[in-house]
Amino acid sequence: MPIAKFAGLESRTPRGAADPELVRRTTYNEEQLPLVLESESDVDLPAWIAAHREELRADLHRHGALLFRSAQRPDFDAVVQAFSGELVEYQGGAAIRSRVGQNTYTASEYPEELDIRLHSEFCYSNDWPMLLFFQCDIEPQDRGQTPIADNRKILAAIPEHIREQFAERGLTYTRGYGYNRTWQRSYETESREEVEAVCAREGRTVEWIGDDRLRTSERRAAVAEHPVTGEKVWFNYAHGFHISRMDSGIRDALSTSPEDTDEQLWPNNVYWGDGSEIDAETITVVNDIVEQHAVQFDWREGDVLVVDNMLAAHGRRPFSGPRRILLKIAESYLATQGVQA
Known part of the structure; x- marks a missing residue:
């Protein structure tokens, strides 16, 4: 079955304080996933996220994933810090990935011709990250999308x-x-x-x-x-x-x-x-x-995708040529329950 892409984007006025630099957009796909927030001009994205953190987290719970697309490539660490800051390490997982910095990993190192089925990180474990942050470091030119799907649906x-x-x-x-x-x-x-x-x-x-x-x-x-x-x-x-x-x-x-x-x-x-x-x-x-509910978008360099790991699953489409997506994971589920991980 073919996977739906963004058929188009519809501009909407942001709720709350006026922010002319950042335009809220939403997909036309039936899943309404993800919510897209795109800057048409220069904006300090981490500062904007910090100022709208509670509203954005409510949006994340509503939609399951947020895509930030900025005119200038944002600092990945600063974006994550503004949205969460409570990073956890990827240890004992099923995927093949490498650490490329402090609590930053390659999203996947499976061979490029393979399709990675949609999943939630560490759903096979007793604890899992509540939030996933992906940034497009090298934009793929041939496929390589990160499909997502609403686990509620x-x-x-x-x-x-x-x-x-x-x-x-x-x-x-x-x-x-x-x-x-x-x-x-x-x-x-x-x-x-x-x-x-x-x-x-x-x-x-x-x-x-x-x-x-x-x-x-x-x-x-x-x-x-x-x-x-x-x-x-x-x-x-x-x-x-x-x-x-x-x-x-x-x-x-x-x-x-x-x-x-x-x-x-x-x-x-x-x-x-x-x-x-x-x-x-x-x-x-x-x-x-699962595949019937998958939607996807084409990555652009600098894009940051935030996924609620329980509300939405993610995967990877095959690709050829250069592609590099970075990953940070945050907020232990057990910690939200007051349990020492």
Whole structure:
């Protein structure tokens, strides 16, 4: 199914104080995602964000994502500080990415020809960032969009019998580390003891296999409640982890051995919470619904996309040529609950 792009942008007058430099715009797509805020002339974007922080956070909860597009490339650190400032580290995640600065990462280092399915960061963990900040560092010339979808609408669109199964049974995610995706890279340590401590803290079982390979397992909910809006959201990555969706490109990128014949070390898989298998047909239904709700835009250098990680899922389209998107993650979910992460 083709993915909707911005058919056009409609100017709107900003609510609150008059700000002639920054024009609020909204998409014509049915999902109303993201809300676009575009500057037609020079503006101190971080200062503007700081001055309108509460209004913008309300907009984020309403739409799920905000796209800031400025005439001049804004300072990424300053934008994030103005909107949140409470950064967290990417440690123990499933993606392949590199740290490029203090709490700044490449968004993804999967091979460029692969389509990365829409997901919410760390939805397979006991804690996750509430906010994701992306900045376009090198503008792609051929595709390479970051599609997004509203998790509230996805949940509502899932057939009731499937939705109830996921909500009642939960999920168990398994991951293997050891060849392309190593545990040293994912956990940013050379110490097995540190990995074990992190996993114990996060309720993740650890199994060491052979000399230097790792298998983890964790049981998680599939549906969650947003701590601010109180809305129920589809919050799992079954359609990305399930073995039926592990195409050869993703498998090669994440493979744990050159032959990848050891079932214990299969890169990713997901089961019902009790460990029983999920049928591929169910996963196909979910994947199709997620894709049907996806919308996307073409990146411009300097763009900053802010995503509420529970309200909206994100992915990556294939591309060719130069492309670099940077990522910062902020505001621990557990911290919003008053729990020490």
